Amino acid sequence: MAKARTRKPKRPSRFTAKTADKHDLYQRSVQDVDTEVGFIDQVFRSIRKRAPVSLCEDFCGTALLCGAWVKKNKNRTAIGIDIDPKVLAWGVEHNLSPIDEPGSRVTLHQRDVRKPLPGKVDVLGAFNFSYWIFKTRDELRRYFERCRKGLNKDGLFFLDAYGGWEAHEPMFERRAIAGGFTYIWDQDKVDPITNHILNHIHFEFKDGTKLDKAFTYDWRFWSLAELRELLLEAGFKDVRVYWDTSDDEDHEHYVPRARAENQPGWLAYLVAS
Ligand SMILES: C[S@@+](CC[C@H](N)C(=O)[O-])C[C@H]1O[C@@H](n2cnc3c(N)ncnc32)[C@H](O)[C@@H]1O
Structure with missing residues (x-):
């Protein structure tokens, strides 16, 4: 989620999907x-x-x-x-x-x-x-x-x-992260009957490469x-x-x-x- 506070970059733009570590x-x-x-x-x-x-x-x-x-x-x-x-x-x-x-x-x-x-x-x-x-x-x-x-x-x-009301809408929240990559919070699905939700985290890099669905969260909204x-x-x-x-x-x-x-x-x- 949007809980990010970013660190200062050590080396700019060293991230690419080929070498990036999703936990990092x-x-x-x-x-x-x-x-x-x-x-x-x-x-x-x-x-x-x-x-x-x-x-x-x-x-x-x-x-x-x-x-x-x-x-x-x-x-x-x-x-x-x-x-x-x-x-x-x-x-x-x-x-x-x-x-x-x-x-x-x-x-x-x-x-x-x-x-x-x-x-x-x-x-x-x-x-x-x-x-x-x-x-x-x-x-x-x-x-x-x-x-x-x-x-x-x-x-x-x-x-x-x-x-908040934006928590219930399908949306992509993009945020530039220090070091040179983009974090994307993807609110994919919300079921208003069960309150089941499906969210993903994707990452995009300056060289055009991507890590799609690096993390997926199959949750109930409480x-x-x-x-x-x-x-x-x-x-x-x-x-x-x-x-x-x-x-x-x-x-x-x-x-x-x-x-x-x-x-x-x-x-x-x-x-x-
Ligand atoms: C979103 S990560 C949380 C990482 C970190 N604690 C944070 O605050 O960002 C969720 C973690 O929960 C673990 N997990 C999922 N179901 C679990 C379960 N039933 N018991 C223990 N760990 C579980 C996953 O392996 C994953 O590492």
Whole structure:
């Protein structure tokens, strides 16, 4: 989704479909883990009046967030969970091994997020809407129950969501990424009866080559109201929505809000305790 904050190019226009690595392109296009870690830290401290130590990232993919988490403080540990052994191996090679000692405080588990967590944590995160793979209320409630059981007593569950009226229209959102390639978010299908949606990420390069459907997401669209209800039904006591109040497109500023004005497209975080 449009969650990109781009990095400065190291070498311009070195990307081409022949040599590009889709995980590298993904990280450059949609992840800003330092900002995300800062947000988690700030929210946890403001609600719990202590520093969070352990984090588990469900659907961790390349474990970029886990790496950023442990780098911030020498006491921190992280668990990453993903079903795909290849993406985990990529993460070890490119994100964890290169950071040396902090990387050894990250444990990756190749498993389905529906299985119980391997240990209790302060912070559990499910980002970039990955939990939208659950397409029924029962499936999603069961997943949320499993998340609640994996938290320490004062632990917090962080997840994100997107919406706004543009979220329901077929469209291509193109964004130039530093380094010389274009990220394309493709909202391919929305079924208004089931709320099932099909999205893709494509990449285009300056030499005219393309990586079509580098990633495909077969999801159900969930509204914030449904998510709050299901989190409460799953046993969470409090669910806060953090809404982006920044007027600056390049900088986000999330604050807790009980109500909001709809916008063409928005991203929000939910924090459940
Ligand atoms: C969109 S990526 C998320 C990457 C990263 N966490 C982020 O925030 O951008 C979704 C990941 O979820 C993983 N995944 C899909 N279904 C899963 C399941 N049932 N259990 C664990 N991981 C799953 C995929 O292998 C993929 O790496």
